[in-house]
Amino acid sequence: MRGPPIGARIEPGRMALIAFCLPALPSHAAVHGALARTLAARGHDCRMVGAEGLRALAAREGLRFEGLGTREADLRGAGLVRTLLATAAATRGFVRRGPEALGRLASDLVVADQAEPGASLAAEAAGVPRITLASALPLDRDEAIPPPFVNWPFLEGEAGRKRNRGGWRVADALMTLQSRALAEGCRAHRLPMRRHIHEWISEALDLRQFVPSLDFPHASGPGARAVGPLRTEEAGAFEAETGRGPLVFASLGTLQGGRRALFAAMAEAAADLGVVLALAHGGGLTEAEAGGLPGAPTVRDFFPQRAVLAHAAACVTHAGLNTVLDCAAAQVPMVAIPLAFEQPGTAARLAFHGAARVLPRRRASRAAIREGLAAVLSDPSYRAALAVPAAEIAAAGGVTRAADLVEARLPRRLAA
Template sequence: MTHFAFLTPPYAGHLNPMLALARTLVDRGHSATFVAQADVGAKVARPGIGFVPVGARTHPPGRLARMTARLGGTTGLFGIGGVIRDMAETTDMLCQEVPGALDAIHAGAVVADQTEPAGGLVARHAGLPLVSVANALLIDREPAVPPAFVGWSYDDSPWGLRRNLGGHRVADWMMRPLQEVVGRRARGWGLRGIETMEDCLSPTLEISQCVAGFDFPRRSPPAALRLCGPLRLPEARVWQGTAGRPNVFCSLGTLQGARRPVFEAVARACERLGLPLTIAHGGRLDAAAAAALPGTPRVESFVPQRALLRTVSAVVTHGGLNTVLDALAAGVPLVIVPLAFEQGAIAARIERCGAGVVVPLRRLTAVSLAAALSAVLERPNYRARAEALRDEIAQAGGVERAADLVERATRPRRSGG
């Protein structure tokens, strides 16, 4: 049996899929330990799953709250510089401290989020098998696929290829603080050819939560890439919707849940249409703000999301990948209001695959949202596309297939005798 060390960004959208994979591996007799700053300990506390805190000097308790606040306040490209500096400092700290932690727990393999390059660096330095997991959109570049931080449509024309190349150059410029850490650490460990985040990916196994029908077409996907669909554990909880009318669910994820104006627009739109609405704000609205929302929405900090999605007819969301994939896994069409990061790119994919409607933040009003909701509820093509993706996700294998692949990729090779 193998002891897997997990390295991932310290946010719920990355931690939760990794926890599902870790739990599945532990249930098969393996060991799993998350290695991260101390604040992450409470977030990954699960029976049978270990945690090793690192970064006491540079990432003491309380720093994650500041990082999360910066992340949650980002809109578009505004404020992204501070987020990238946080990423660079965390990667540098992990490269400094994780090798000792791997020795201490006798790790036999590393499972790393694609967006945490320390995983690939440390695994190569330690000579350990590496598995990369794309809990967000794939960072593997292709000429026809736009950068993940823009909401550009897919365009493989010569003009589109030139546009994407320019976008990737801008991305490289923005990511310089992180790339400098990657290059410096790689050179210090004698790891040749490692200069970028993409260079840190596993050559053996890359697992993605996406499925082909959702993502943009890829002409030359990495040989190591496997599309497994959402990494989720079985959920036994139930949710009782409101009978008699199509129900709507609104979530802005765990980082953007303080965006009261967005919730107000959604609530007014549902009030105009007479639709029952449930809002989940991730604990980021106070009771007074929640009570002041228009109409009579049911407002909760957290909900059993997948159980709730089985009872609704439409989802309004910022376009976080996990909420989008959960909605598609339930066959529910979406209205997406992208706010930051890769949400515009996810919205572009939903628009292209036909499973929803995009409402840009600059055009967000109760009227525009009501029109978008009416479209996805009344035009059968949106639900048909969502249901087709539901079937594709069901066939992708999910966390059990991902665990099978991890076991095969990290199984010790026997030398010939």
């Protein structure tokens, strides 16, 4: 069953059924979940659609789940080869099973994660209008910028473009398996051939958390709308200790939280500087490991991140986009230790704007982290570099504006 085209009329009194199609990644689910809950509060039926691993994440976000009957690989601590294989398999799952699932739902609109082009293909194959949502670093393809997963600095002129063209060729080679899955889907459903991920970014509406003032200079696509971090009310509060020095927040996100040695180096560096450390390990440490960290950090699985950052003087982060945006909104300078995915590209952008000290993972020793923290705590230029991004985020509209833009793309209802 095919959904109605954008602008068509749907039955009076019926709100829209919106399918959120995304990979089974906690950080992506949190972003889609915030938007879906906001739209659900306006009366829409919002559901997450994806592989079986998304089921628990949808439940955590308070949303119904519709499965494709596929399973995604666990990417915690995954290397490059495992990640590429899992990415291609996830896209293949959406390509082969997504059209039927979306048709069965009779969706009025698909919100497809920009990082999963198979979801956009499935929507087109099912005849359902779609938009895209960049939960992570936008995947724009532009010779002015390097691919998002490399740590290359911004380089202007022809030298930079030549370097970037080479980088994109390498990216194409690495994504060959995903490209084959997309080509298979285009042929099977008689869609225009689009083999590359950037070709599936919606030109009608492409919601983005990342704001231009944190990005490298380049032209975005016609549908790009920077709405800032997609967040709803945060559960929990945080009481900052007083009289013990500046507060530093540390987190490596949900997929990289098991790196005990790196957490220990952070704790040692904080103790050396006499700062108060609040450390979130995302469930990656046992109780004994957490209790055995050096110094006297406050260690938990999770903190109410924005509440902590409201009091923090600095943050040590893996450069995951959600944490980076929360830091930027609160004007908290960072020590960035990128570990995987597009984190090196995000960190390179922070360095370009002077908002962070960036440490390669292999050089993130106790001494290096201590030096980086001392720099961002003592040099006001790091915090000042976040003034423009913080103002842009505050004015971007967040989840409310994102929901307004989504509703503007929905089929119009008959007047009651």
